[in-house]
Amino acid sequence: MDYIELRVQAPRELADILVAELGEVGFDTFEDNDEGFCGYTGEGEFDADAVAEIMSRYEGMGELSYSHRVITRQNWNAEWEKNFQPLIIADRVSVRAPFHPKPEGVEYDLEIMPRMSFGTGHHETTALMIENQLDIDHHGKRVLDMGCGTGILAIMAEMLGARQVLAVDVEPWTVENARDNAAENNCRTIECRLGGVEVLAGEAPFDIILANINRNVLLEDMHAYAALLPSGKPILFSGFYEEDLAKITAEATRQGLRYERHRELRNWISAIFTKL
Structure with a gap:
């Protein structure tokens, strides 16, 4: 099964409401960005009519636009390899892909290959x-x-x-x-x-x-x-x-x-x- 990515452009206060609404129609993972957020669900769980109905109810609350695309396993892999950067959490934990060099001065070093997983x-x-x-x-x-x-x-x-x-x-x-x-x-x-x-x-x-x-x-x-x-x-x-x-x-x-x-x-x- 592939994923559906729903990309929503909305002001922060409206984005929070939409995330709650979309959680009721099958979307179970969300990522914020500067323009709004992206929501993800399995392709088989995606209901375009339900999404359109939600969006129509909030059109008057601010600038709102949305689009969706299918993310295949191959596209997902290419996307995270292109954008995945090493990360330090709490100055103690390193999270990196195997192709990144191991950092110095951290207690815990995790190598993570996301593939299709969050x-x-x-x-x-x-x-x-x-x-x-x-x-x-x-x-x-x-x-x-x-x-x-x-x-x-x-x-x-x-x-x-x-x-x-x-x-x-x-x-x-x-x-x-x-x-x-x-x-x-x-x-x-x-x-x-x-x-x-x-x-x-x-x-x-x-x-x-x-x-x-x-x-x-x-x-x-x-x-x-x-x-x-x-x-x-x-x-x-x-x-x-x-x-x-x-x-x-x-x-x-x-x-x-x-x-x-x-x-x-x-x-x-x-x-x-x-x-x-």
Whole structure:
């Protein structure tokens, strides 16, 4: 399956509203840019009429235009190879492709080949999740990475000392990509598994759960994550905007999770909760 990229030009306040609306019609990944944002969904999930209806409702709220294109596997690869630059997170973590030179003076050096997967560290949510991971003791812990994308958070967990990491994603090529990236980083504790929350049936509890997905999936599946988290253990959420934090916190409270703190970057959030 290929991706649909929806490119939207809109003022910031309108862009935030449109992201929320598009999240209701199948778009599950968003990237901000200077003109507005891009939204992504699988080609089979794309409903052009639903998108047009949303856009028509907000035409009077500011300058608004949009277009979409299909991104094939080959085009995606060419695009990220052309634009992917090395990244330093929190002055401690390097994220680079294998063809970039290894930097000096960082504690952790991650080599990531994104291919068709999301999660290079360049998106605000991934960088925020890594910063939150740096604040949490992973040594000897069993970790779940839901919506693993490239596997970057799972790899970070192993580098921070996790004894076992389960990385889960719904897309076959993503799971393959995560496996390749784990091998590229000489990881030994990471299992990559295809599926959603249903593949967690029968799993033992986890000491840490990482879930960088999107608001709708987090709200729908949070009960399953909470059931696998013992009392006193942390769960990290991201993939949503600051205005969605109240909804995430309300659902977390219903599932016996206590809000601890969050980081924000350009309106994106990564929040830490603890199981009561």
